Every structure is written in C-alpha cells, then in structure tokens.
Amino acid sequence: xTIFRLQAQNFFDGETLHHNKIITIKDGIIHSIxxxxxxxxxxxxxxxxxxxxQGLVAPxxxxxxxxxxxxxxxxxxxxxxxxxxxxxxxxxxxTTAMLPTLITDTLEIMQQAADAIALAIKEQVPGIIGIxxxxxxxxxxxxxxxxxxxxxPISAAEWQILExxxxxxILVTLAPENVSPQDITRMVKLGIKVCLGHSNADYATxxxxxxxxxxxxxHLYNAMSTLQGREPxxxxxxxxxxxxxxxxxVDGHHVDYTSCKIxxxxxxxxxxxLVTDAMPPVGxxxxxxxxxxxxxxxxxxxxxxxxxxxxxxxxxxxxGVRNIHQHLGLELNEAIRMASLYxxxxxxxxxxxxxxxxxxxxxxxxxNNDLQVQSTWIAGKKVYSK
Numbered sequence: 001x002t003i004f005r006l007q008a009q010n011f012f013d014g015e016t017l018h019h020n021k022i023i024t025i026k027d028g029i030i031h032s033i034x035x036x037x038x039x040x041x042x043x044x045x046x047x048x049x050x051x052x053x054q055g056l057v058a059p060x061x062x063x064x065x066x067x068x069x070x071x072x073x074x075x076x077x078x079x080x081x082x083x084x085x086x087x088x089x090x091x092x093x094x095t096t097a098m099l100p101t102l103i104t105d106t107l108e109i110m111q112q113a114a115d116a117i118a119l120a121i122k123e124q125v126p127g128i129i130g131i132x133x134x135x136x137x138x139x140x141x142x143x144x145x146x147x148x149x150x151x152x153p154i155s156a157a158e159w160q161i162l163e164x165x166x167x168x169x170i171l172v173t174l175a176p177e178n179v180s181p182q183d184i185t186r187m188v189k190l191g192i193k194v195c196l197g198h199s200n201a202d203y204a205t206x207x208x209x210x211x212x213x214x215x216x217x218x219h220l221y222n223a224m225s226t227l228q229g230r231e232p233x234x235x236x237x238x239x240x241x242x243x244x245x246x247x248x249x250v251d252g253h254h255v256d257y258t259s260c261k262i263x264x265x266x267x268x269x270x271x272x273x274l275v276t277d278a279m280p281p282v283g284x285x286x287x288x289x290x291x292x293x294x295x296x297x298x299x300x301x302x303x304x305x306x307x308x309x310x311x312x313x314x315x316x317x318x319x320g321v322r323n324i325h326q327h328l329g330l331e332l333n334e335a336i337r338m339a340s341l342y343x344x345x346x347x348x349x350x351x352x353x354x355x356x357x358x359x360x361x362x363x364x365x366x367x368n369n370d371l372q373v374q375s376t377w378i379a380g381k382k383v384y385s386k
Contacts, residue, residue: 002027004380006364007036008057012333014341014355023057025362028379032358055374059340059355060096060363061317064171064347065132065218065247065275067101068312069282073289074100078113083120087127089283090276091384093316094339094365094373097129097353099171101277104135104146107157118166126378129349130169133162134218138198139175144223145311146198147292154183163190169347173218175199176209176234188213193347195247198223199234206237210244216346219277220246220263221255222310239266245346247275248338250323251315253302257327264328273342274320279303279312322371332371 003026011021013033024032068074070089072082083100090098102113113131120128135146137154162170171193176184177200187194196206197218202225217224217238225233238246246267250260254277263272276282280289281298288297296303296311303311317339324335344354352361362380365373376384 002380003031006057009054010056011356012056012058012336013357014059014337015333017333023356023362025380028362028381030356030358030360030362033356055366055368057356058336058365058367060353060365060376060378061094061274061321061339062097062343062347062353063090063095063276063278063317063339064099064273064343065101065134065277066090066095066098067103067134067278068280068289069278069284071280071284071286071289073280073291074102074113075105075109075292076290078102078109078116080116080119080123080125083116083128084125087125088383090278090316091127091376091378092283092373093318094321094367094376095127095317096363096365096376096378096383097127097344099130099132099169100128101132101134104138104143104150106150110136110158110161114161114164114167117168118164121166121168126381126383128168129347129353130171131167132171132173134173135198137174137179139177139200141200142175142198142223142225144198145291145305145309154179162187162192169193169349171195171216171347173197174214175201176205176214177201179209181208181212184209184212184214196224196234196237200225201234203232203234203236206234207241210237210241215244217244217246219254219275220248220272221259222249239263242268242271245271245273245342248272249275249277249313249315250320250328251276251301251313252323252327254310254313257323260324260328264330269334270337270342270345272338273346274317274324274339275343276315276317276320277313278315281314282316318365318367318371318373325371 011018070085072085194214195216195218227236341354344350364377
C-alpha cells in the first residue's frame with residue numbers, strides 16, 4: 001500500500017475553496033482531507049510527502065474530445081505509443097482523463113484504434129477512460145474537416161466494434177438523419193453515450209434521436225443546423241432539451257464568446273462542459289500537420305485547412321478554463337467545474353472523477369495565480385511538473 005500526503009495552501013474540492021489542507025492519498029484514492037494543524041497528529045507511515053506551498057490544487061480536467069497532441073494525430077497513429085504521446089502532451093495542461101477521439105476514417109483504422117484503446121486500458125495507461133468515435137455516420141453537408149469518402153451508413157462491421165466490452169466508455173458522435181432511432185437506442189442499451197453532431201437534421205429528426213436516448217451534442221454551434229425562426233434545427237434541440245449536455249470549444253475561434261454566453265444562459269447549470277477538439281500541435285512546437293493528405297496550418301492560435309475551414313483546435317484545457325473565466329466572466333470555481341465535474345457527470349463517472357473528496361481518485365491539477373499548470377497528478381501520481 002502506498003500512502004502519501006499533499007499539503008495545499010489553497011484547495012478546491014470541486015464545490016468549495018479551502019485553505020491549508022492536508023490530502024492523504026492511499027493507492028491513488030483520497031483517504032482523508034484534514035486541516036494541516038490537526039493532521040500533524042496523524043501517525044500514518046508516509047512513503048512520500050509533497051508539500052505544496054503555492055498555487056491552487058483543483059480537480060484534474062476531463063476532455064471528451066481529443067484528436068491528438070504532442071505532434072500525434074490519433075487517426076494517423078492508432079497505437080499504444082500514439083495514445084501515450086497524446087495523454088502526456090495534454091497532462092502538461094492539467095488533463096487527467098480523456099477520450100482519445102477518432103474522426104471519420106476507414107473500418108480498418110477504427111478497428112486499430114479500438115485495439116489500441118483496449119490495450120491502453122488493459123495496461124492501465126493513466127488517464128485513458130474510453131474512446132470517442134466522431135463519425136463515420138455523419139452528414140455530408142456538415143462534414144467540416146471530415147473526409148466525405150469515409151462517411152457511410154452503420155453496418156455490421158461497425159456494430160462489432162461498438163459491441164466490444166474492453167474499450168472503457170464509448171462515446172459516438174452521429175448525424176441523426178443518417179442513423180435510425182432504433183440504432184441509437186441499441187447503442188444506448190450497450191452503455192454508449194450518443195451525441196448529435198456534424199448534422200444538418202431538422203428539429204423533428206433531432207428530437208426523435210433524443211427521444212431514442214441520445215443525450216449530448218458535439219462541439220455546440222459547430223457543424224450543426226442552426227436555430228431559425230421557422231426551423232429550430234439541431235441547435236434548437238440542444239437548447240430546449242434541458243437534460244442533454246453539450247461540449248463547447250472555448251478558443252475564441254470556433255464560437256464567438258457572446259454565443260458562448262448565450263449557451264450558458266440557455267443550458268441548465270452543469271449541462272455545458274469544455275472540450276478542446278485538440279489536434280497534434282497541442283503540447284509541441286509544430287505549426288502544421290497532415291490531415292488526410294491535406295496540410296493544416298496553425299496561425300494565431302487557429303488551425304485551418306487550405307480552403308480556410310477549421311480543422312480542430314490548438315486549444316488545451318487550461319487555456320479553455322482561462323478563457324471561460326476571463327472572456328465569459330464566469331467565476332473560477334464554475335469554470336473549473338466545466339472542465340472537470342460536468343464532463344464526469346455526463347459520463348456517469350462523478351463517483352470516481354471530477355472532484356476531490358474522500359473516496360475519489362486523486363486526479364489533480366496545481367494552478368498558479370495566472371491559472372497556468374504547475375503540476376498534474378493522475379491517481380495520486382505526479383505525471384507532469386513544470
């Protein structure tokens with residue numbers, strides 16, 4: 001049994017900000033949280049002590065849409081090494097749990113990605129909790145950076161992947177005009193989280209998908225039919241269904257900050273969470289990469305294809321939290337919840353992840369006064385230190 005303690009001058013447990021606390025961790029799980037003076041009488045055998053004298057200890061960030069990082073694109077490197085590189089890159093920015101995301105690709109690449117995720121989970125790679133299949137059952141009209149030739153109807157071959165039980169939490173983004181309500185219900189019964197996205201569906205079609213069990217929306221506003229006076233579209237379905245959750249890319253490029261504020265006003269508290277939609281440049285110095293034989297360039301924080309279209313983001317979770325706090329005027333505690341507790345709740349994993357209370361996994365980020373990451377911990381082990 002490994003036991004150690006962290007001393008935190010400032011400690012946000014996901015609900016309340018505390019001061020001068022000692023967090024005792026046993027085998028990666030929070031065992032107790034005590035006042036520093038009271039804990040001095042604790043006679044536990046300590047194998048490791050890390051005294052944190054500055055900064056804010058907060059719940060680690062959970063990113064449900066990560067295409068790449070560390071100069072690796074998951075589609076181009078659907079392997080254990082690729083996955084480790086991606087999580088290591090994002091740990092620098094406070095991410096402690098993620099769903100590596102495979103955008104629309106061939107069946108062979110889907111199978112390779114699934115095998116790699118299964119191996120990562122088997123080997124307990126820190127931070128890997130499942131996989132996000134963004135496609136291939138999308139709308140051609142709203143495909144964005146996805147490749148048209150790989151977009152296709154669902155088949156028995158895809159079902160064989162979706163029915164696997166060794167992939168952790170599966171999340172699927174689909175266009176409801178191209179996947180039947182019956183198939184959506186089938187996914188939900190398998191424990192899959194179904195999000196609507198890359199869709200040009202009308203409101204009625206989107207609502208039928210929600211009635212069938214879809215309960216999320218991928219990168220709200222982006223690549224979805226808009227809300228209009230005579231046709232609410234997918235965006236209208238996202239706003240009117242209070243029980244649904246929405247991922248939001250707060251990088252200042254994908255969604256105008258005022259539109260982000262409108263979403264915050266329309267969705268109930270806890271039903272908007274931050275995602276990055278991150279691509280390979282996150283966590284490295286590379287300024288361009290290949291996406292299905294198309295060159296994507298990073299300029300002024302924005303990733304674009306040769307035609308000017310967006311191709312994912314260069315956003316990391318820490319920057320997203322800063323943007324939510326500074327540009328949307330959201331108080332810091334709530335900004336952190338949008339990156340930690342709320343995605344955990346969406347995945348029904350809030351009993352283990354998303355906050356720092358006794359009995360939960362010790363996934364933590366230490367932030368300085370400028371909200372820059374100083375260190376990151378997954379299951380009580382330091383995986384990054386500045």
